[in-house]
Amino acid sequence: MVLEELWRGVAILYVINEDSANRVLNSLKRLHVSAFAFKYSPDKLDLAWRCFDAIVLMMPVSAAVRLLCPLIKDKTIDRPVVVVSEDLRYAIPILGAHWGANELALELGKVLQGVVPVITTASESYGITSIEEFARKLITKIMNPELLSKVNAELLREGCVEVHGLTALPTWVKGNYKLNGDCKYKIYVLSEEPKMDFAENVLILKKLKLSIGVGSKRSTDTKLIKYAVLDVLDRLGVGIDRVDVIASVHENIKNVAEELGIRFMLVPLSDIGKFRPNDDCLTPPSEALTRLGIIGVAEPLALIAGGPTARLIMRKVVYDGEVTVAVAAHE
Amino acid sequence: MVLEELWRGVAILYVINEDSANRVLNSLKRLHVSAFAFKYSPDKLDLAWRCFDAIVLMMPVSAAVRLLCPLIKDKTIDRPVVVVSEDLRYAIPILGAHWGANELALELGKVLQGVVPVITTASESYGITSIEEFARKLITKIMNPELLSKVNAELLREGCVEVHGLTALPTWVKGNYKLNGDCKYKIYVLSEEPKMDFAENVLILKKLKLSIGVGSKRSTDTKLIKYAVLDVLDRLGVGIDRVDVIASVHENIKNVAEELGIRFMLVPLSDIGKFRPNDDCLTPPSEALTRLGIIGVAEPLALIAGGPTARLIMRKVVYDGEVTVAVAAHE
Numbered sequence: 001m002v003l004e005e006l007w008r009g010v011a012i013l014y015v016i017n018e019d020s021a022n023r024v025l026n027s028l029k030r031l032h033v034s035a036f037a038f039k040y041s042p043d044k045l046d047l048a049w050r051c052f053d054a055i056v057l058m059m060p061v062s063a064a065v066r067l068l069c070p071l072i073k074d075k076t077i078d079r080p081v082v083v084v085s086e087d088l089r090y091a092i093p094i095l096g097a098h099w100g101a102n103e104l105a106l107e108l109g110k111v112l113q114g115v116v117p118v119i120t121t122a123s124e125s126y127g128i129t130s131i132e133e134f135a136r137k138l139i140t141k142i143m144n145p146e147l148l149s150k151v152n153a154e155l156l157r158e159g160c161v162e163v164h165g166l167t168a169l170p171t172w173v174k175g176n177y178k179l180n181g182d183c184k185y186k187i188y189v190l191s192e193e194p195k196m197d198f199a200e201n202v203l204i205l206k207k208l209k210l211s212i213g214v215g216s217k218r219s220t221d222t223k224l225i226k227y228a229v230l231d232v233l234d235r236l237g238v239g240i241d242r243v244d245v246i247a248s249v250h251e252n253i254k255n256v257a258e259e260l261g262i263r264f265m266l267v268p269l270s271d272i273g274k275f276r277p278n279d280d281c282l283t284p285p286s287e288a289l290t291r292l293g294i295i296g297v298a299e300p301l302a303l304i305a306g307g308p309t310a311r312l313i314m315r316k317v318v319y320d321g322e323v324t325v326a327v328a329a330h331e
Numbered sequence: 332m333v334l335e336e337l338w339r340g341v342a343i344l345y346v347i348n349e350d351s352a353n354r355v356l357n358s359l360k361r362l363h364v365s366a367f368a369f370k371y372s373p374d375k376l377d378l379a380w381r382c383f384d385a386i387v388l389m390m391p392v393s394a395a396v397r398l399l400c401p402l403i404k405d406k407t408i409d410r411p412v413v414v415v416s417e418d419l420r421y422a423i424p425i426l427g428a429h430w431g432a433n434e435l436a437l438e439l440g441k442v443l444q445g446v447v448p449v450i451t452t453a454s455e456s457y458g459i460t461s462i463e464e465f466a467r468k469l470i471t472k473i474m475n476p477e478l479l480s481k482v483n484a485e486l487l488r489e490g491c492v493e494v495h496g497l498t499a500l501p502t503w504v505k506g507n508y509k510l511n512g513d514c515k516y517k518i519y520v521l522s523e524e525p526k527m528d529f530a531e532n533v534l535i536l537k538k539l540k541l542s543i544g545v546g547s548k549r550s551t552d553t554k555l556i557k558y559a560v561l562d563v564l565d566r567l568g569v570g571i572d573r574v575d576v577i578a579s580v581h582e583n584i585k586n587v588a589e590e591l592g593i594r595f596m597l598v599p600l601s602d603i604g605k606f607r608p609n610d611d612c613l614t615p616p617s618e619a620l621t622r623l624g625i626i627g628v629a630e631p632l633a634l635i636a637g638g639p640t641a642r643l644i645m646r647k648v649v650y651d652g653e654v655t656v657a658v659a660a661h662e
Contacts, residue, residue, distance in 0.1 A: 016453075059451075060428050060451045060452040060453075061392070061423060061424065061425050061428070061449075061451045062406075062424055062425055062426050062427060062428040062429075062432065062451075062452070063428075065396050065399065065400075065403070065425055065426055066403065066406070066426075068396065068400075069396075069399075069400035069403055072396070072397065072400055075393075075397070083451060085450075085451040086453065087453075090449050090451060092392060092423060092449060092451070093392065093393055094392050094393055094396055094425070095393050095396060095397075096393060097391050097392070097393040097394075098393075101393065116447075118392075118421050118423060118449050119416075120390075120391045120392045120393075120414060120416040120421060120423070121391040121393070122347075122391075122417065
């Protein structure tokens with residue numbers, strides 16, 4: 001995982017020093033990472049764990065360990081966590097070192113003067129891409145998760161795992177994944193759920209469909225919107241063929257959708273106001289939106305267009321201060 | 332807690348780099364801390380947690396956190412833990428920062444060239460002496476532990492706690508302990524269990540009796556033995572009046588016991604061989620002792636002399652290479 005892959009952003013939780021938290025926040029924003037700072041509370045930690053792709057805890061390591069223990073399940077699914085001391089002297093990966101925390105600490109060390117990244121993993125070990133991570137980055141659903149522990153164990157033993165349904169292995173893959181070979185386990189990346197039974201050593205990843213929500217002014221140049229949509233897909237590492245629908249409150253975005261060959265959905269602004277008022281995973285709205293009684297634009301649009309199974313995979317990204325794009329995935 | 336108070340010593344667990352572990356081991360020995368290095372295994376971590384007063388884990392912080400989580404209960408009783416990276420670049424308190432881990436990391440930073448102590452607690456907070464720690468250092472048994480959480484909470488709220496049965500507060504006490512005052516909770520430090528009922532706001536600490544085991548050569552000067560016994564009591568911060576019995580395999584130690592006004596117990600060497608063969612909290616014996624089929628001398632002697640309720644509170648300390656002294660506490 002590198003910083004650009006923290007699609008759902010980084011939550012910064014601080015205890016006392018809001019100034020230090022804002023320095024970390026602004027550094028991450030300069031690195032083009034979607035980041036948010038919250039004053040620590042048990043609820044905010046829970047929110048960070050559920051809704052963000054990485055967490056920065058600004059508190060003593062020993063306090064952070066006690067708070068995290070009840071949340072920790074398995075390194076293949078836990079969030080990477082970095083402790084940044086409130087005096088901004090140290091950035092210490094304390095969870096998921098090889099799953100993004102080391103890189104986050106190293107990047108903070110580069111952009112925040114004086115912060116020492118405290119890396120304690122052996123340099124020769126780089127981890128492997130777990131099946132969960134592989135499935136997440138390909139934006140797929142694991143159809144038979146009961147096989148996960150066996151396939152992950154095979155990779156840890158440096159046994160190979162065959163991948164079918166891709167023309168090439170993604171560049172970010174680490175570990176003994178192979179396009180061909182005679183491996184014990186096989187992964188099929190499919191667009192549709194298989195109708196027939198499949199063998200016991202086959203893991204099925206079903207490609208999810210993407211819905212894109214676009215926020216813009218009525219006057220915004222549609223060229224900028226088209227650029228923004230393609231740029232977001234580029235960040236996700238997927239092609240336009242994975243997109244099912246583009247949604248907006250403005251009729252003129254239909255032209256962009258047609259140019260891209262994608263279905264368009266017009267959503268009345270009033271529908272956004274009523275949408276999932278308690279979904280705390282949505283990016284907190286600006287004061288202007290709150291005054292209008294609206295919880296957001298691009299993110300609710302992506303989720304509405306994606307239907308009941310949709311979940312946010314990329315928080316809204318802002319382009320030129322007037323276009324926002326968010327992406328949800330659905331079955 | 333300062334280093335001299337790690338009476339039961341420090342366990343160092345390493346994964347790969349035994350040389351680094353030995354450098355930490357020798358540094359702690361130079362600081363007069365009883366220290367032992369073990370190759371990590373789940374059993375050794377369990378041993379370290381049960382039998383030692385502090386732990387150094389030589390592994391990545393993120394691995395250490397996962398291993399410790401199942402053991403963590405409460406900061407008043409958990410062991411202080413410091414991660415030292417196997418490349419000896421960092422010493423990071425990850426548990427019990429204010430309960431000894433910060434001091435251990437800082438001391439390692441002083442004696443091990445190049446090791447940076449990564450302190451992440453705010454400098455203005457120094458913690459308080461928990462009731463458990465207060466009871467441990469006074470070598471007492473908490474007779475009504477059900478009151479502990481309330482009294483600790485009172486101290487954390489900076490409310491006062493009255494102490495009866497001491498002529499002065501020990502110098503190491505932190506927090507609002509008072510010899511006099513009108514406090515909500517009172518602590519009584521008593522030599523005997525009270526025969527009558529006591530009020531609901533009274534916490535009873537019963538002084539434990541000490542048994543001392545002495546290992547020596549038949550030819551050892553008894554002056555050295557007397558010095559060693561008094562020095563160990565000085566380290567424990569208690570007077571000779573707390574000692575119930577001194578045990579040895581040599582008849583001539585009886586003179587030392589008589590000079591100090593303490594009961595003497597002669598224990599045949601054969602009794603040591605049979606004593607608690609499965610007690611893995613005892614200091615691992617030297618090869619010479621193992622060849623004799625003996626698991627130790629001073630520690631088993633202290634435990635035998637203390638009877639069935641005895642537990643080791645100070646690992647054997649060596650004087651001039653020929654006297655060992657260990658201390659157990661019993662009811």
